[in-house]
Amino acid sequence: MTTLTKNKIKDSFLEIIAKATSENFSEIKQQAVEFLQKEGLPAAKAEEYKFTPLSKKLESLTNLTSATxxxxxxxxxxxxxxxxxxxxxxxxxxxxxxxxxxxxxxxxxxxxxxxxxxxxxxxxxxxxxxxxxxxxxxxxxxxxxxxxxxxxxxxxxxxxxxxxxxxxxxxxxxxxxxxxxxxxxxxxxxxxxxxxxxxxxxxxxxxxxxxxxxxxxxxxxxxxxxxxxxxxxxxxxxxxxxxxxxxxxxxxxxxxxxxxxxxxxxxxxxxxxxxxxxxxxxxxxxxxxxxxxxxxxxxxxxxxxxxxxxxxxxxxxxxxxxxxxxxxxxxxxxxxxxxxxxxxxxxxxxxxxxxxxxxxxxxxxxxxxxxxxxxxxxxFYLQARGIGKDQAKGLLLYAFAGEIMDHIKIDAFKEYCITLVQERLGKL
Structure with missing residues (x-):
């Protein structure tokens, strides 16, 4: 088990991936290891990740080994x-x-x-x-x-x-x-x-x-x-x-x-x-x-x-x-x-x-x-016409979200996604 503490993610990952070699992909894997050795994972102030601190999130995990x-x-x-x-x-x-x-x-x-x-x-x-x-x-x-x-x-x-x-x-x-x-x-x-x-x-x-x-x-x-x-x-x-x-x-x-x-x-x-x-x-x-x-x-x-x-x-x-x-x-x-x-x-x-x-x-x-x-x-307009507040809210939210569903061109999958989205909206 590898326990990660602050500023140790880079070293911990490199220790793990040193064991994760593959003969078929040795060259590209070596390139990846060299890149990580040089750059590491994004720092807290890295521009591309400043709103999404993935590296910090990973510090909370205690078993960063490769899953089988x-x-x-x-x-x-x-x-x-x-x-x-x-x-x-x-x-x-x-x-x-x-x-x-x-x-x-x-x-x-x-x-x-x-x-x-x-x-x-x-x-x-x-x-x-x-x-x-x-x-x-x-x-x-x-x-x-x-x-x-x-x-x-x-x-x-x-x-x-x-x-x-x-x-x-x-x-x-x-x-x-x-x-x-x-x-x-x-x-x-x-x-x-x-x-x-x-x-x-x-x-x-x-x-x-x-x-x-x-x-x-x-x-x-x-x-x-x-x-x-x-x-x-x-x-x-x-x-x-x-x-x-x-x-x-x-x-x-x-x-x-x-x-x-x-x-x-x-x-x-x-x-x-x-x-x-x-x-x-x-x-x-x-x-x-x-x-x-x-x-x-x-x-x-x-x-x-x-x-x-x-x-x-x-x-x-x-x-x-x-x-x-x-x-x-x-x-x-x-x-x-x-x-x-x-x-x-x-x-x-x-x-x-x-x-x-x-x-x-x-x-x-x-x-x-x-x-x-x-x-x-x-x-208010929908409620004034006899539609309950929760139902009215759901209708408005789906009207907003549904435009994305229109870009799914397979009918059965589209219906499946609509059901998922409606269920999810009902919990918001």
């Missing part, structure tokens, strides 16, 4: 499937790919464990999510023992959604390090759904990395639900490279947890491509959710759309920091970014900072944020 697979039943897996939705499903068991509990056809795509990758495939891991970009990406790179590699063949359409069930059960702070690499070849189409699941109330640190390559004229969607225990700590690094005439859309629903940090980056690498990021966070208690987004426009005639909405109650805290970069060559860029929040308590806090950095002169870009309380006039 648990005894997970097929019944537990099936209980997390989505009603009325036929899917292929892949199972993470404490960060390791569990092929035996997964069920998939591999029609028009293939699935591999990292342990069975070819030398060429191995070199792709870490090519999109660079270890030097974020210390928690480096930490995942040093820790991961396995992962899921998904390849969608050229011109193929994956008809059924691919559901990734991310099961987590640890002991007082163990580190869980899932890793996903998706490659969609040109003209490919697929939709991914990821559910993050806590199997008990023990604290853990879920530190995941997902890399997605969207080939020319490919169209990929990635939907994620974070609905974990109130002791769960998560750092989620998601990076996508989007190529010519391709479209990538992500929707992230953050419903429950202790402290969650989502780093989402879209690299728009050619003309005609489109990147979309949508998110909804519904927070109560002392839950803390931080969405840091980055959209990088590098070439002309590309579009991006970004909308995040939050409803915060009690002593919860939300953070939104969205950055849009428009490079000098990226003329005719269209970029939209908006963050809207409702605070239901005087003790709830939101820190929001939308940002634009534009180096081109022929662009259409906008960004903004709003923060307010529930509209008392609208609430």
């Amino acid at each position: 697979q648990i005894n997970l039943s097929a019944e537990a897996v099936k209980s997390e499937l989505i009603p009325d939705l036929e899917v292929d499903y892949l199972v993470f068991n404490n960060g390791n790919f569990d092929k035996e509990l997964s069920s998939y056809t591999e029609k028009n795509y293939s699935v591999k464990s990292f342990k069975s990758l070819s030398e060429e495939e191995t070199t792709k891991i870490g090519s999109i999510a660079k270890v030097s970009k974020d210390p928690f990406t480096a930490l995942n790179t040093a820790f991961f023992q396995d992962g899921i590699y998904i390849h969608i063949a050229k011109g193929k359409v994956v008809e059924r959604p691919i559901l990734i069930l991310n099961f987590n059960q640890a002991n007082n702070g163990q580190v869980i390090s899932p890793r996903i690499y998706v490659q969609g070849e040109s003209n490919a189409e697929a939709t991914f759904i990821e559910k993050v699941i806590s199997l008990n109330d023990e604290a853990y640190f879920l530190n995941g990395v997902t890399e997605v390559k969207v080939g020319e004229n490919a169209h990929l969607n990635y939907y994620k639900i974070q609905n974990e225990s109130t002791t769960a700590i998560e750092a989620n690094n998601f990076v996508s490279d989007v190529h010519r005439d391709a479209t990538f859309t992500s929707v992230t629903l953050s419903l429950k947890g202790d402290m969650i940090r989502n780093n989402l980056s879209l690299n728009l690498l050619d003309s005609g491509c489109e990147g979309n990021m949508y998110g909804l966070y519904l927070l109560d208690g002392k839950t803390h959710v931080d969405n840091h987004t980055n959209v990088d426009h590098t070439m002309p005639h590309a579009d991006s759309n970004e909308l995040y909405k939050g409803i915060l109650a009690e002593k919860s805290r939300g953070v939104f920091n969205g950055k849009i970069f428009v490079r000098q060559d990226a003329q005719k860029t269209n970029a939209f970014q908006q963050n809207n929040n409702i605070l239901l308590s005087d003790d709830a806090i939101i820190n929001t900072k939308p940002q634009l950095e534009i180096w081109a002169d022929d662009v259409k870009c906008s960004h903004g944020c709003t923060t307010g309380q529930l509209d008392e006039e609208a609430l």
Whole structure:
């Protein structure tokens, strides 16, 4: 057991990851270790993490060793499937790919464990999510023992959604390090759904990395639900490279947890491509959710759309920091970014900072944020027409949140998400 005290996290992690070697990934793991030795984890005053002190949060955990697979039943897996939705499903068991509990056809795509990758495939891991970009990406790179590699063949359409069930059960702070690499070849189409699941109330640190390559004229969607225990700590690094005439859309629903940090980056690498990021966070208690987004426009005639909405109650805290970069060559860029929040308590806090950095002169870009309380006039209007106060409040909150649901294009999954959101709103 490793007990962490103030200013000891770096040394403790390095001691652990020195044992977490892998012959297939020795080079990239060594890069990660060297980065961590030099930089460590973010200090309390680090600009990118000043509102989300993950390093300090980790000091409260006492067993930061790498989690091992648990005894997970097929019944537990099936209980997390989505009603009325036929899917292929892949199972993470404490960060390791569990092929035996997964069920998939591999029609028009293939699935591999990292342990069975070819030398060429191995070199792709870490090519999109660079270890030097974020210390928690480096930490995942040093820790991961396995992962899921998904390849969608050229011109193929994956008809059924691919559901990734991310099961987590640890002991007082163990580190869980899932890793996903998706490659969609040109003209490919697929939709991914990821559910993050806590199997008990023990604290853990879920530190995941997902890399997605969207080939020319490919169209990929990635939907994620974070609905974990109130002791769960998560750092989620998601990076996508989007190529010519391709479209990538992500929707992230953050419903429950202790402290969650989502780093989402879209690299728009050619003309005609489109990147979309949508998110909804519904927070109560002392839950803390931080969405840091980055959209990088590098070439002309590309579009991006970004909308995040939050409803915060009690002593919860939300953070939104969205950055849009428009490079000098990226003329005719269209970029939209908006963050809207409702605070239901005087003790709830939101820190929001939308940002634009534009180096081109022929662009259409906008960004903004709003923060307010529930509209008392609208609430009174509904009550005056015989609707109870709680029901009226629920209607107004869902009207605010529901816009995010509209970006989910699979009807059965959309209905499932609407039910989750309505249940969550009823508790705020």
